[in-house]
Amino acid sequence: MGNPRLWAMLLAATLVNLPMGSLYAFSVFLKPLERSLGVGRSELAIVFAAATISFAVGMNVAPRLYRLASPPVLVFGYCALSAAGLGLAASADGLVLLTLGYGVLFGLGGGAAFIALQQAVNMMVTARKGLVNGYVLSLYPAGAVIAVPIFGWAVKSWDVRLILGGLGVVVAVVGVLATLLAVHARARLVEPGSTTAARPAGPPTIVFWRLWFVFFLAAAAGLTVLSQAAGIFTAYGASAEIALTATTAIPAAIAAARLSGGWLVDRFAIPRVMASAHLIALTGAIVLSLFPHPLVSTVTLGMIGIGYGLISGSTAGAIAMYWPSSEYGRIAGLLYIGWCVAAVTLPVLAGYLYDLSGGYRVAVIVAGCGNILGAALAFFMPASQRPRESS
Secondary structure, eight states: OTTHHHHHHHHHHHHHHHHHHHGGGGGEEEHHHHHHHHHOOOHHHHHHHHHHHHHHHHHHGGGGGGTSSOHHHHHHHHHHHHHHHHHHHHTTHHHHIIIIIIIIIIIIHHHHHHHHHHHHTTTTBSOHHHHHHHEEEEEHHHHHHHHHHHHHHHHTSHHHHHHHHHHHHHHHHHHHHHHHHHHHHHSSSSTTOOOOOOOOOOHHOOOHHHHHHHHHHHHHHHHHHHHHHHHHHHHOOOOHHHHHHHHHHHHHHHHHHHHHHHHTTTTHHHHHHHHHHHHHHHHHHHHHOOOOOOOHHHHHHHHHHHHHHHHHHHHHHHHHHHSOOGGGGHHHHHTTTHHHHHHTTHHHHHHHHHHHHHHHHHHHHHHHHHHHHHHHHHHTSSSSOOOOOOO
8 A cells, every 4th residue: 555664654643543532532521520620511512622623723733844843753742742731631620721731732732643643644655545544534433432431431430630641641652652653664744855835736626615514514413422422312311321332332433434434435436425424414313303212312323423434534535535645634634624613513502502401402403404515515526536746
């Protein structure tokens, strides 16, 4: 699939993104943090939103720092920033410090590390770009799959702030390992002798904006499920055990869907893959609205998550197919702003509606409407376009 040292960069991305993906397991902390800090669900939704905003900022700042230092130094610095943020969150006695540590520093470092590692991978891979990028994107929900049962078990015995501190130690350790792997891989983030003033051409701007909205609309629904999964299942009448199990299963399904979405765009037209993904999520929203039953919620919320995962994976693959490799990180960072906007819209609205009504029905209906629009926009995406690589 490209450079023989590609395995080292893929391993570095795996080690870093798995613990960073615990961001998707934030819903496990909702009740412990409510008790510990004396705050409401909507206030904690703001902490998650702040983390995603910072994540998006980190992704868009990272391409501007490619020439500031070598890739190993940058990766080490980003992981150190996230570890420091988790350490601050662990010592927080109120919402402000929790937001600063978890919502700002952890998010900034995670976003910058994510885009730098993905850029380094794309500078090395030459074939099966959809599959490779789908794999890298699948690591975040896969990290949540690992984190949810561990956090769910840990919060029963330990203070939530101690758990955040332990996560910070893990991030610091994997940051060191990823730095060594980046050295071994001889990672690079830019083409030798390239300049920012001589960017290779990509597709028309309208393609970017269509892709942005297709991704945003799926992410709004998916992030609502991911950020508040445990609370949503409980609201629909599921027991605590079922809620925890389903909260673990949904990120696993999303991880598999992200990998599948990347694999699918290597083989099928991008519009078909993306439109089908939105329709899967729409079906889940319609069924849950009509049949608000605990067991129905476990399946239908999973369908919403799978639709989001397929869109995420196919978006990552589409970037590699529409734009040159040297532009991957910059375009991905701009597109993932949609992920950030999604996180501060429907998830926050869902938390607010829950505080008012104790339910999520209206939020599910809004998510379904977004899927309808997303499917319509997906049909107008180009089937494929081979990027014009820089010389």
